[in-house]
Amino acid sequence: MKPLFGNELVRELRKRAEKVKNRLWICVPYLGKTDAVMKILGKTWLENEAVQVKLLTDVSDMKAINTVMLKTFHERGDVKTLPGIHAKIYILDDIALITSANLTETAFSKRYEIGIFLEDANEIGVIFQEWWSNAEKLNSVDTAEIYKPVKERDETTIINLPNIWELPKSPGKIAKKRSEYTKYDRILIDFDDFAEKYRQIQRIWETEPLYWEIDGFLNFLFHQDITPSKDYYEKAPRVLSEEQQLKEIQKWSKKYKNWNDRQEHDDIEWRRNNARTVQRLLSKEKIETIQRTEIENILSCLNSMKSYAINKTKVINNNSVENIREAFKHLIYGTGTIASRIATCEKSIKSFGKSSTNELIGCFFSDKYPLVNRNSISGLRFFGYQSKM
Numbered sequence: 001m002k003p004l005f006g007n008e009l010v011r012e013l014r015k016r017a018e019k020v021k022n023r024l025w026i027c028v029p030y031l032g033k034t035d036a037v038m039k040i041l042g043k044t045w046l047e048n049e050a051v052q053v054k055l056l057t058d059v060s061d062m063k064a065i066n067t068v069m070l071k072t073f074h075e076r077g078d079v080k081t082l083p084g085i086h087a088k089i090y091i092l093d094d095i096a097l098i099t100s101a102n103l104t105e106t107a108f109s110k111r112y113e114i115g116i117f118l119e120d121a122n123e124i125g126v127i128f129q130e131w132w133s134n135a136e137k138l139n140s141v142d143t144a145e146i147y148k149p150v151k152e153r154d155e156t157t158i159i160n161l162p163n164i165w166e167l168p169k170s171p172g173k174i175a176k177k178r179s180e181y182t183k184y185d186r187i188l189i190d191f192d193d194f195a196e197k198y199r200q201i202q203r204i205w206e207t208e209p210l211y212w213e214i215d216g217f218l219n220f221l222f223h224q225d226i227t228p229s230k231d232y233y234e235k236a237p238r239v240l241s242e243e244q245q246l247k248e249i250q251k252w253s254k255k256y257k258n259w260n261d262r263q264e265h266d267d268i269e270w271r272r273n274n275a276r277t278v279q280r281l282l283s284k285e286k287i288e289t290i291q292r293t294e295i296e297n298i299l300s301c302l303n304s305m306k307s308y309a310i311n312k313t314k315v316i317n318n319n320s321v322e323n324i325r326e327a328f329k330h331l332i333y334g335t336g337t338i339a340s341r342i343a344t345c346e347k348s349i350k351s352f353g354k355s356s357t358n359e360l361i362g363c364f365f366s367d368k369y370p371l372v373n374r375n376s377i378s379g380l381r382f383f384g385y386q387s388k389m
Contacts, residue, residue, distance in 0.1 A: 053077025
């Protein structure tokens with residue numbers, strides 16, 4: 001428990017951060033420029049999709065925050081805001097750093113900061129979790145702010161402080177593959193937040209997976225009534241306060257229920273049938289022997305293949321049965337995170353795009369993952385989420 005300061009403090013943090021495997025939880029009121037943060041933390045937490053990333057900060061005054069770095073954290077993990085937060089905590093797997101230093105170049109190179117590493121982070125983790133439970137997710141107004149193009153800035157100070165310590169060297173370029181993981185992780189966070197808000201308003205099919213109903217609702221917004229969400233796949237997301245967002249979800253949920261009540265068959269039926277078909281044909285007992293006709297049946301269960309029927313023909317004609325079977329096996333039963341398996345499957349099968357891969361995993365794991373496609377992403381953006389595919 002030796003107190004560290006100056007060069008020793010930042011070098012020890014960087015050394016430990018580069019070895020992080022499971023979690024990086026940070027509590028700081030200020031974030032610095034991207035280059036400085038990379039020098040302080042390295043890039044392992046960005047490139048290793050297995051690392052759970054949480055940032056607890058205070059966005060009450062966006063002018064005081066480097067929104068470029070805030071956006072990076074938002075897209076890589078989960079960010080919450082807790083007004084009045086002033087503690088500086090870095091939890092790296094089972095180790096915790098308690099320090100006076102913000103995650104900024106100013107703190108680690110221009111100020112006299114001090115910190116101590118605790119080899120057992122349990123007690124600090126409990127405190128972090130308590131604060132995290134009291135904090136709020138970034139709302140639509142907050143996220144719209146961090147997606148504005150701005151110049152990066154470090155921690156602001158009236159005094160022009162000289163450099164007294166050296167930051168570690170830059171870890172180099174970030175691997176491009178990380179974006180394949182972080183986008184899906186970000187989508188899951190947004191889906192879960194939206195699904196919980198919808199669930200508190202209504203359930204039409206209480207015995208069926210919530211994600212099926214969410215898919216029906218978002219599909220309704222894209223195709224029915226006045227198709228309010230249709231343009232939002234390309235269009236900038238709406239900017240809504242938390243109160244406005246809830247009112248909009250309530251308004252359109254009611255319209256969806258009224259529309260569904262008028263249908264001869266429940267909107268859920270074909271989702272149920274499609275999911276059962278996918279689950280049966282890709283079960284452990286069946287997947288090893290699936291043939292071309294059965295692959296065609298699986299593809300017919302996906303919205304993306306119905307919307308662009310030519311892609312179904314391309315998948316069948318441009319890929320061998322063995323190649324498709326192995327890609328599906330890795331997607332459903334392989335190792336690694338679900339996001340990395342989705343990325344691998346998409347690359348392994350020609351003409352089998354993002355929507356198809358995401359839908360397939362949603363069909364098979366109906367209780368666990370949403371059906372992510374153009375329609376659902378457009379719906380989230382209509383309600384103010386920054387989700388992208």
